[in-house]
Amino acid sequence: MSIKVRYFASLKERVGRSEERVTIAEPITAKALWRQCVPELSPPEQILVAINLDYADWDSLVKEGDEVAFFPPVTGG
Amino acid sequence: MLIKISAESFDPWSEVRDYQDESGQMAGKFGATSLFVGTMRDFNEGDDVAGMILEHYPGMTERALEKIVREAVERWPVIDTLVVHRVGEIGPGEPIVLVAVWTSHRGDAFDASRYIMEALKSKAPFWKKEVLKGRGERWVAHNTDGYLKTE
Numbered sequence: 001m002s003i004k005v006r007y008f009a010s011l012k013e014r015v016g017r018s019e020e021r022v023t024i025a026e027p028i029t030a031k032a033l034w035r036q037c038v039p040e041l042s043p044p045e046q047i048l049v050a051i052n053l054d055y056a057d058w059d060s061l062v063k064e065g066d067e068v069a070f071f072p073p074v075t076g077g
Numbered sequence: 078m079l080i081k082i083s084a085e086s087f088d089p090w091s092e093v094r095d096y097q098d099e100s101g102q103m104a105g106k107f108g109a110t111s112l113f114v115g116t117m118r119d120f121n122e123g124d125d126v127a128g129m130i131l132e133h134y135p136g137m138t139e140r141a142l143e144k145i146v147r148e149a150v151e152r153w154p155v156i157d158t159l160v161v162h163r164v165g166e167i168g169p170g171e172p173i174v175l176v177a178v179w180t181s182h183r184g185d186a187f188d189a190s191r192y193i194m195e196a197l198k199s200k201a202p203f204w205k206k207e208v209l210k211g212r213g214e215r216w217v218a219h220n221t222d223g224y225l226k227t228e
Contacts, residue, residue: 009132009204010216050202053137069134069202075217076131076162076203077114077174077194 001025001064005037011047019032024062031058033068046073078150080142080160082133089114089161089175091094096159096177107156107179111186113194117155121217125210129167134202138162145196151188160193162203195223 015038022037028055030049049056050069062068078097093112097103119126146158159177167173176193180186198220205217 006134008134008202009206021121050134053134053140055200069137071134071202072204072216073219074198074200074202075205075220076133076201077198077220 001027003033003062003064004067005033006069008068008069010072013069015041020074027061027063029058030062030068032058033060033062035053036072045070046071078143078158080144080146081159082135082138082164083161083163086167086171087161087163087175089172092161092175093159093177097179098158100157105181106181108177108181109183109186111178111183111190113171113174113176113190113195115174116172117167118171120184121207123213124207126169128169128208130206130208130214131164131173132204133164133169137202141201142197143202145184145193145200148196149178149192150188152192153180155189157183158189158193160197162197162201164194164203170217191223195214198223216227 001024002007003022003024004019005022007017008013011016031043034043043058046069051060051062051066094096094117095201119131142160146160149155156179161175163173175192180189207217208214
């Protein structure tokens, strides 16, 4: 199963990439996906998760074809 | 209901006038218009700020803003709304965000406008990076609370 993972803002700079494609064997939680993609960092508490352009939880399931984004608290406006 | 993400500088006053004129059917229908304009400052947390880079998540930004406006329309009797938000490189004095709300009565215009603005600040995926005068760049870590008095 192929997943698109995206990183934004300060997190993008910290992990050193803006997006990547990862392969998973079966649906996994966003937290497990993070551990697979960014093993060097435990999931920072303030980091937000979105799946397919909607906010999600660390426990939400990620499946084939999903786009998952990790990003810091938003600061627009 | 219009939502615009703009990579170019925009004039909030003409945006509002043009939108109001365009939807000419609004004339005579509304009694109140509230406008909120957020503008870039040249200072933050004691430092001189030369510019700002606004990053966003294309696709999710529009979706989040549509949801926020929809929530406001469900909660207050809103006739129309216009939201414009800048992205990219911004200089001091340039507008960052415009929220305009048209209603029959002023209370709903104020309340819906504030709701949209506060929800935008906490939910819409935008991130500000400040370019400091002679001291590099830094990400803005969090927003100030719109409901608290600031010094």
